[in-house]
Amino acid sequence: MSLHAQGMRAWLLQRLTAIYIAIYSLAIIVWVIFNVPVNYTSWYALFSHPLLIIATVIFYLSVLIHAWVGVRDIMVDYIKPSSVRFVLLTGLAFALTGIATWLLLIVISLVKV
Amino acid sequence: MKSKDNRPKYLNLFKIHLPITGIASINHRLSGLILFLFIPVSLYLFQLSLSGDAGFNQALLFLSSPWIKLGLVLLTWSFIHHLFAGFRFLLIDQNIGVSLSVARKSAWFVVFTAVIATLIISGVWIL
Numbered sequence: 580m581s582l583h584a585q586g587m588r589a590w591l592l593q594r595l596t597a598i599y600i601a602i603y604s605l606a607i608i609v610w611v612i613f614n615v616p617v618n619y620t621s622w623y624a625l626f627s628h629p630l631l632i633i634a635t636v637i638f639y640l641s642v643l644i645h646a647w648v649g650v651r652d653i654m655v656d657y658i659k660p661s662s663v664r665f666v667l668l669t670g671l672a673f674a675l676t677g678i679a680t681w682l683l684l685i686v687i688s689l690v691k692v
Numbered sequence: 693m694k695s696k697d698n699r700p701k702y703l704n705l706f707k708i709h710l711p712i713t714g715i716a717s718i719n720h721r722l723s724g725l726i727l728f729l730f731i732p733v734s735l736y737l738f739q740l741s742l743s744g745d746a747g748f749n750q751a752l753l754f755l756s757s758p759w760i761k762l763g764l765v766l767l768t769w770s771f772i773h774h775l776f777a778g779f780r781f782l783l784i785d786q787n788i789g790v791s792l793s794v795a796r797k798s799a800w801f802v803v804f805t806a807v808i809a810t811l812i813i814s815g816v817w818i819l
Contacts, residue, residue: 594785597778604771619741619748626742639735646728653721678731685739 593648596641603638627689639682643675716799719806720777723770730767765814772813773806 614621625631650671658664710718741751754760780798783789789798 594782597782601775601778604775619745622748623742626738642731646724646731649721649724650728653725678735681732681735681739685735685742689742 589648592644596645599641600638600645603634603641632686632689636682636686640679643679647671647675711796712803713795713799716777716780716802719773719803720781723774723777726766726770727774730770761818764818765810768813768818769806769810772809773802776802776806 610625611617626635651668654664654667654671658667737751737754740747740754742748755764780789780802783798784795789795
């Protein structure tokens, strides 16, 4: 995402990611409800399944995009000095990129087994 | 043009009376910010819980400590409010419930259902 994720593209991305995040989260919650008590074996079996790995990666990427648009909106609305805003937006971008990298490392450890 | 304009501007947040639709909206922002802050915590717990039997139990232990439970209550509210308010905004995007009377009712519904659902879920599963 560029720093200028504004207008129609941001609007659309926010909604598409929202729908995916909602479906994934509710699916995981339903799974937990039907599998109580969850133990390590069942938990690991769920999240190491190739389909769930892909679904989870898409989930976290959606969350990061959704957070970028949302937190950016909040910063643009409430932080007036443009220098402070720029520093915070840059910090946000770095934080989200860092989280994406962390996610990549977790996925590698899951695939490797 | 001699007199200064003395009309109050009311940009003081504590003096503005937000309508219920505004409360649903600002809570949507607040809950979104809380969920954003939870992203790294969720990833940490995700990694820990999949690292092995010991890690899984460690993650459960972490979630059962008193202060974290308070955080979980806040997280539960954030998730439910953000989900419901987000769904309401998607409907409004589709021109459903745009009229003021319906928009007010749906805002009341979202704000209160989120609080009540949080109380129930907290009472039954978290605390």
